[in-house]
Amino acid sequence: MQHSHYDMETRKNSTCPVERTLYILRDVWTFMILRDLCTESRGFNQLKKSVEGISSRMLSEKLKFLEEEGILDRNVENSRPIRVTYTLTEKGKSLSTVVESMRTWGESWITPSGKNCDN
Numbered sequence: 001m002q003h004s005h006y007d008m009e010t011r012k013n014s015t016c017p018v019e020r021t022l023y024i025l026r027d028v029w030t031f032m033i034l035r036d037l038c039t040e041s042r043g044f045n046q047l048k049k050s051v052e053g054i055s056s057r058m059l060s061e062k063l064k065f066l067e068e069e070g071i072l073d074r075n076v077e078n079s080r081p082i083r084v085t086y087t088l089t090e091k092g093k094s095l096s097t098v099v100e101s102m103r104t105w106g107e108s109w110i111t112p113s114g115k116n117c118d119n
Contacts, residue, residue, distance in 0.1 A: 024069050029054055029062050031099065034088075037072060038096040041087040071095070 011023035025031065032051045036042055042050070048059055063086060066072045071092040077083040088095075 024071070025095075025098075029058060030066065031102070033059075033062055033066065034071075034092070034095055035099050035103075037086060037088045037092065038099050041075070041085045043083060043085050047086065066092070 011019045011026075014020050014023070025034075029051065032054070033047060036047060036050050044059065044063070047063075048054065048056060051059065054062075063072070063074070067074050070089055073087050073089055075085045075087060077085070
């Protein structure tokens with residue numbers, strides 16, 4: 001586990017744009033959250049339902065990290081009940097080309113004919 005932590009710290013502080021990007025977009029959960037937010041703002045529960053298999057704790061950690069990195073904004077509406085929505089920032093929106101490229105590549109090379117993700 002020590003090795004993994006070292007790798008993340010190295011990438012976090014790297015001057016290499018690929019390593020720095022890997023630090024931010026390091027796992028499947030992050031990409032699934034981005035996939036969903038590329039189309040519209042969503043609430044926590046909407047994301048929880050859409051990102052199949054993610055725990056509430058992990059989703060919360062990923063959303064906080066992406067907010068700290070300037071990828072998304074957390075918007076709190078003073079309604080009853082209080083509603084929190086997550087929206088991509090301009091920096092986050094610029095990742096939509098990455099997500100769409102992954103979708104296109106997957107459709108061409110690995111997704112069985114006729115199959116597609118819901119989001």
